[in-house]
Amino acid sequence: MEAQVVEPKAPTTSSPFLDFWKTFSSNRMAVVGLVMLVVIILVAVFAHQIAKYDVTTSADITSKDIYKPPSAENWFGTDDAGKDVFSNFVYGARISLTVGFFAAFISIFIGGLMGIVAGFYGGRVENFLMRFTDVMLVIPDLPLMVVIVAMTKPSLMNIIFVIGLLGWTTTSRIVRSQTLAVKSRKFVLRARAIGAGNWHIVVHHILPLVMPLLVVNAILVISLAILNESTLSFLGLGDPTSLSWGQMLNFAFGRGAMSAGAWWALMVPGLGIVWVVLALTLLGHGLEQVLNPRLETHHLMPGRPVIEEDAKDVHRFKKEDFPVLLEVENLSIHYVTDGKPPARAVENVGFTLHEGELLGLVGESGCGKTTLMLALLRLLPAAGQVVGGKVHFMGDDVTAMSEEELSQVRWNGISIVFQGAMNALNPVRTVGEQIAEAIIKHVALLPGDKVNDRVVELLDLVGIAADHKDHYPHQYSGGMRQRAMIAMALACNPQVVIADEPTTALDVMIQAQILELLDNLRKKLGLSIIFVTHDLGVVAEMCDSVLVMYGGVTAEYSDVDTIYNAPQHPYTQELLKAFPDLSKPDKRLASIPGYPPRLDNLPAGCRFAPRCPQAIERCHTEAPDLHILGKNHVASCHLVEG
Amino acid sequence: MKRHQYLIRKFSWALFTIAFVLVLNFFLFRVLPGDPARSGIHDPRLKKDAIEAIRVRYGLDKPVINCIAKVNPVEFGSCTVNPMETQFFIYVVNLFKGEMGISYHTNRPVSEILAEKIWNTILLIGAGQILAIILGVIFGVFAAWKARTPIDYTALLSSLLAWSLPTFWLGIILLFWGSNQGLPISGKATPGMSTMPWTDQWEDILKHMLLPTLTYTIVFMGEYMLIMRSSLLDVLSEDYILTAKAKGLSTFQILKDHALKNAMLPLVTVIAINLGFTVAGALQIETVFSWPGLGLSIFESVNRRDFPVLQGTFLLIAVSVILANLIADLTYSYLDPRVQAES
Numbered sequence: 001m002e003a004q005v006v007e008p009k010a011p012t013t014s015s016p017f018l019d020f021w022k023t024f025s026s027n028r029m030a031v032v033g034l035v036m037l038v039v040i041i042l043v044a045v046f047a048h049q050i051a052k053y054d055v056t057t058s059a060d061i062t063s064k065d066i067y068k069p070p071s072a073e074n075w076f077g078t079d080d081a082g083k084d085v086f087s088n089f090v091y092g093a094r095i096s097l098t099v100g101f102f103a104a105f106i107s108i109f110i111g112g113l114m115g116i117v118a119g120f121y122g123g124r125v126e127n128f129l130m131r132f133t134d135v136m137l138v139i140p141d142l143p144l145m146v147v148i149v150a151m152t153k154p155s156l157m158n159i160i161f162v163i164g165l166l167g168w169t170t171t172s173r174i175v176r177s178q179t180l181a182v183k184s185r186k187f188v189l190r191a192r193a194i195g196a197g198n199w200h201i202v203v204h205h206i207l208p209l210v211m212p213l214l215v216v217n218a219i220l221v222i223s224l225a226i227l228n229e230s231t232l233s234f235l236g237l238g239d240p241t242s243l244s245w246g247q248m249l250n251f252a253f254g255r256g257a258m259s260a261g262a263w264w265a266l267m268v269p270g271l272g273i274v275w276v277v278l279a280l281t282l283l284g285h286g287l288e289q290v291l292n293p294r295l296e297t298h299h300l301m302p303g304r305p306v307i308e309e310d311a312k313d314v315h316r317f318k319k320e321d322f323p324v325l326l327e328v329e330n331l332s333i334h335y336v337t338d339g340k341p342p343a344r345a346v347e348n349v350g351f352t353l354h355e356g357e358l359l360g361l362v363g364e365s366g367c368g369k370t371t372l373m374l375a376l377l378r379l380l381p382a383a384g385q386v387v388g389g390k391v392h393f394m395g396d397d398v399t400a401m402s403e404e405e406l407s408q409v410r411w412n413g414i415s416i417v418f419q420g421a422m423n424a425l426n427p428v429r430t431v432g433e434q435i436a437e438a439i440i441k442h443v444a445l446l447p448g449d450k451v452n453d454r455v456v457e458l459l460d461l462v463g464i465a466a467d468h469k470d471h472y473p474h475q476y477s478g479g480m481r482q483r484a485m486i487a488m489a490l491a492c493n494p495q496v497v498i499a500d501e502p503t504t505a506l507d508v509m510i511q512a513q514i515l516e517l518l519d520n521l522r523k524k525l526g527l528s529i530i531f532v533t534h535d536l537g538v539v540a541e542m543c544d545s546v547l548v549m550y551g552g553v554t555a556e557y558s559d560v561d562t563i564y565n566a567p568q569h570p571y572t573q574e575l576l577k578a579f580p581d582l583s584k585p586d587k588r589l590a591s592i593p594g595y596p597p598r599l600d601n602l603p604a605g606c607r608f609a610p611r612c613p614q615a616i617e618r619c620h621t622e623a624p625d626l627h628i629l630g631k632n633h634v635a636s637c638h639l640v641e642g
Numbered sequence: 643m644k645r646h647q648y649l650i651r652k653f654s655w656a657l658f659t660i661a662f663v664l665v666l667n668f669f670l671f672r673v674l675p676g677d678p679a680r681s682g683i684h685d686p687r688l689k690k691d692a693i694e695a696i697r698v699r700y701g702l703d704k705p706v707i708n709c710i711a712k713v714n715p716v717e718f719g720s721c722t723v724n725p726m727e728t729q730f731f732i733y734v735v736n737l738f739k740g741e742m743g744i745s746y747h748t749n750r751p752v753s754e755i756l757a758e759k760i761w762n763t764i765l766l767i768g769a770g771q772i773l774a775i776i777l778g779v780i781f782g783v784f785a786a787w788k789a790r791t792p793i794d795y796t797a798l799l800s801s802l803l804a805w806s807l808p809t810f811w812l813g814i815i816l817l818f819w820g821s822n823q824g825l826p827i828s829g830k831a832t833p834g835m836s837t838m839p840w841t842d843q844w845e846d847i848l849k850h851m852l853l854p855t856l857t858y859t860i861v862f863m864g865e866y867m868l869i870m871r872s873s874l875l876d877v878l879s880e881d882y883i884l885t886a887k888a889k890g891l892s893t894f895q896i897l898k899d900h901a902l903k904n905a906m907l908p909l910v911t912v913i914a915i916n917l918g919f920t921v922a923g924a925l926q927i928e929t930v931f932s933w934p935g936l937g938l939s940i941f942e943s944v945n946r947r948d949f950p951v952l953q954g955t956f957l958l959i960a961v962s963v964i965l966a967n968l969i970a971d972l973t974y975s976y977l978d979p980r981v982q983a984e985s
Binding site: 134135137138139140141142143144146147148150151152223227230231234235236237246249253258263266267270273274277278281282285294296297298299300301377379403406407408409410411412415416418420423424425426427428429437438441442472474488 | 655658659662663666670671674675786787789790802803805806807808809810811814815817818821875878879880881882883884885886887888889890891892893895896897899900903904907915917918921922925926929930940941944945949952953955956959960963964967977978979980
């Protein structure tokens with residue numbers, strides 16, 4: 001069976017460098033930066049060919065040549081000494097770039113060495129080096145540079161060394177933390193275990209992984225070095241014999257360009273600095289995006305509009321004695337990414353939730369359970385889109401509601417207990433505040449002490465003492481956080497509570513407590529609950545009905561007795577085999593080989609076919625419809641047909 | 643870790659750093675060549691008693707510190723001298739008394755000169771910093787909220803551009819522009835204003851502040867915006883924002899109550915780390931606009947070879963940055979309840 005599981009393979013290219021180049025060249029910022037940088041480097045290298053005049057001689061210059069405006073002879077005018085600004089600019093590029101690159105090289109060498117030594121050796125060495133780095137980081141470096149350069153001979157060499165020797169602090173910190181992160185990786189530990197020496201480990205295992213970050217940092221350090229050189233030169237601390245851009249600005253500003261209205265003498269060298277620094281900044285920023293891509297989406301982005309695809313038959317589950325609270329009809333949800341086929345996360349799923357009912361939603365991870373639940377309150381991430389179906393809550397269509405109406409249904413009608421309560425609570429606000437907030441939002445005009453009473457009452461309901469109200473989430477244990485989440489979910493007396501795997505991260509004892517709590521609250525408050533889980537055992541004890549999902553579609557949906565005693569879908573049957581049966585203690589537990597399908601690369605036929613022990617020819621080519629097997633029982637499988 | 647332990651650690655760290663700066667500041671000005679008082683005494687044209695007078699006046703007749711008689715070149719000496727009779731301890735004791743030497747240029751006490759100037763720098767940095775933070779946060783919030791839209795890209799590119807501008811050059815450009823607009827471009831006040839009522843005086847000062855503050859704001863706003871944008875993007879993709887949304891809170895409520903405080907935390911750290919750049923920016927801006935603060939004092943004392951003033955200014959700037967850093971740390975611990983839980 002396992003052989004049939006086809007894992008999608010990444011397209012293979014000839015080298016990692018080519019891969020990198022591909023992503024790099026698709027980043028517009030990085031490419032523009034690189035081109036700008038190459039242009040100015042070429043100007044510096046071919047200065048001799050590009051410059052129109054020899055800037056070292058002042059033979060033919062008269063006082064009439066001073067501050068001449070731009071003309072055909074002097075494209076960018078002349079400076080305070082009557083020299084051609086364009087030619088000075090071209091040679092200035094050489095000096096500014098040389099200083100920048102050499103100084104940055106010194107900084108990066110020192111910082112890199114300190115970072116690797118500190119991260120690699122740890123202990124006292126690390127402590128000493130990082131303390132030293134911290135001290136140097138706090139001391140303002142430009143004033144220190146000014147002091148040192150002012151007290152030594154103003155030469156290009158001195159400036160390079162002063163900037164270089166003071167600019168290593170950020171490099172040292174970044175390299176150290178990256179070295180620390182790499183050091184404890186498996187392959188480094190393994191290399192060490194087979195007896196590789198320190199030098200070998202650093203050169204072959206740590207350096208390659210530190211390199212990308214170091215390159216991004218180096219770009220920043222170069223741009224800072226260039227800015228520092230121009231500032232020192234502007235302040236009159238430059239080498240008077242070499243005319244860098246900063247030095248040109250110093251002369252122009254100090255020698256009357258302003259009063260002569262000679263804007264060109266001030267603009268041109270400044271734009272040169274901006275050009276180089278902007279090039280480096282764009283390159284660095286772009287490289288960072290390439291090396292460390294971020295999705296840059298968030299929960300406040302506008303959701304995608306609902307679109308209707310062709311409607312299918314609706315299977316309604318109605319229990320006559322109980323009013324219907326929530327009805328989901330053939331809901332389909334896609335994740336849309338530019339330039340890729342959509343991921344069909346949920347397709348044609350429907351269910352009915354009655355008053356007081358507990359519905360279990362069962363399936364492996366990645367089956368679209370959470371997506372389905374988020375869609376009920378239109379909380380899908382920015383890429384998620386409802387492409388068909390309806391959600392009726394107490395008769396109103398949630399998919400068609402305005403934001404205003406929606407905010408009334410949220411928490412007031414339907415609330416959610418999220419999985420992983422650690423991150424679902426805001427770390428910088430007290431638990432009490434976060435519960436009170438929901439009450440204040442939805443229960444109109446409640447005086448402050450009433451809100452407070454209600455918070456205490458809610459916490460008491462889930463077994464948390466009132467004095468924990470003003471504590472922050474990090475002061476709670478995992479189980480307490482989950483119970484606080486439940487208390488928060490009950491704050492506005494909702495009709496429906498969705499519990500999305502509320503017990504995954506907890507240990508078994510706490511899990512049992514939470515489940516019991518939920519079940520008690522249901523009986524006490526008459527709640528309807530949708531319980532999302534991958535654990536069929538949990539469902540057996542508490543649920544009224546069960547919806548089994550596989551790969552985004554309904555596998556089987558029925559009441560709890562039918563699912564346990566007469567399961568029709570092979571997936572349900574396999575799930576039940578994986579679950580210990582107390583009446584047959586000798587039976588072996590079976591697990592289902594393989595993994596659920598990737599939602600952007602679904603098999604052509606039945607989504608379960610690649611893992612199904614009973615699959616026939618037809619299952620691999622044709623997707624099964626949802627077949628009605630009896631009152632309140634459906635399954636999507638070719639085998640149950642007819 | 644308890645809160646008071648955190649505070650004690652931060653305070654002792656600041657004290658240690660200040661001590662380091664004191665030592666650095668002392669030796670820097672003795673190891674490096676260039677101080678006229680020190681290099682001048684090697685001038686062969688000076689008479690013996692003139693040299694002696696200079697040595698006594700600047701305390702150069704005393705050993706540098708126990709065991710070391712002179713630095714540059716190093717000359718070892720007796721280790722048993724009274725520490726209070728060495729240059730280093732005299733320097734430290736004088737500092738505690740608020741004495742930082744006498745200016746070569748004006749013959750006034752350095753501390754008196756600096757006391758006048760520090761308030762001008764604080765005024766300039768304070769105004770610029772507040773404006774830069776407020777605008778940076780506002781634009782950053784907008785850029786993150788409207789991530790991956792033209793608004794976001796414009797904000798991103800302009801902040802990268804602002805970052806790339808050399809501060810002094812932006813100052814020059816604004817000065818050029820301002821002088822055409824008739825704005826005051828130099829100094830802190832128009833001469834002769836001191837006889838006017840205080841409202842007019844302040845109006846005059848505000849006018850003088852306009853261009854320097856604008857320069858400062860443009861240079862630093864970009865970076866604060868970038869940090870705010872990326873930090874808010876991180877926060878807005880957290881699970882607790884989804885919780886807040888599920889609770890039915892409006893976008894405004896979520897930003898105000900759940901996102902801003904969390905996203906401001908990295909900003910506080912960056913403001914602290916950036917204080918060095920802040921000073922560098924002020925130095926350049928004060929030089930361009932002749933704003934009579936510490937930055938201009940550094941520039942002028944360099945040009946006049948007035949080393950007591952240079953030494954004193956550097957020390958004052960470094961200590962101020964360390965203290966400002968401490969304040970930022972304390973603010974952080976106040977804003978983030980988790981600080982107490984960190985190890």
